[in-house]
Amino acid sequence: MNNLHVRVADWQKDNADLRRIRETVFIAEQAVPPELEWDAEDPHAVHFLALDGDYAIGAARLLPDGHIGRVSVLKDWRGLKVGEALVTAAIKEAERRGLTRQMLSAQVHATPFYERLGFAVVSGEFLDAGIPHVDMVRQSR
Template structure:
């Protein structure tokens, strides 16, 4: 695998625009998420990360600061780079940066078929399965694990 560079990038920078294009490719074109649901107002205040390989943005995510935790979202990996550990490396870096700034609690909503990735990163699923963007999801967190119960 080529060297992967992980960067935090400002919204509307060239790299974040490439990240938005990747998100559109993955979520709207591949997964058929309605385009009007993919971009939202959180994009203006989120911390955006990209993974760059061979001169291209190959993965992205965003962190949203919320009162109770940091929310990881919009994790997208280019089809050619899936299964190579890019998402894990990207998430680990984003979480490490947030921890360096005092954030210790992380939350996300994962597509139900992707729970294993997040479980390997220390997250546990809780609550009921729900639909988001036309796909089943589960809420996950890396804190208060003992009280995390699934509702089916």
């Protein structure tokens, strides 16, 4: 796992890897309906892939307004700081673009993870695709 790296992905060229990861995590494991997983935001987002060597193991995206989302890591690589590397890459890209406020909707069980990365809960709990979520915000200094 010492060959982990995150890079900006190309929605067209890296589509198969992005789809494989998100379909495995969200559609297969979490039963998110495909029509909710894929949206019109994808072609306009900055996508990130986490790789172990040259094998894609995680994905995330950054929307033009600073929303980070679709953070997903394949089961065998969870707990190895892959998600942290993805979110950190998205934060850095947001800041590079002048987006000093990053936002996300976190699954409730993941709020401590995002809090460690500087996000704070700013909403009550709500259901998204049948899964409890909260909105979170991070303000860059």
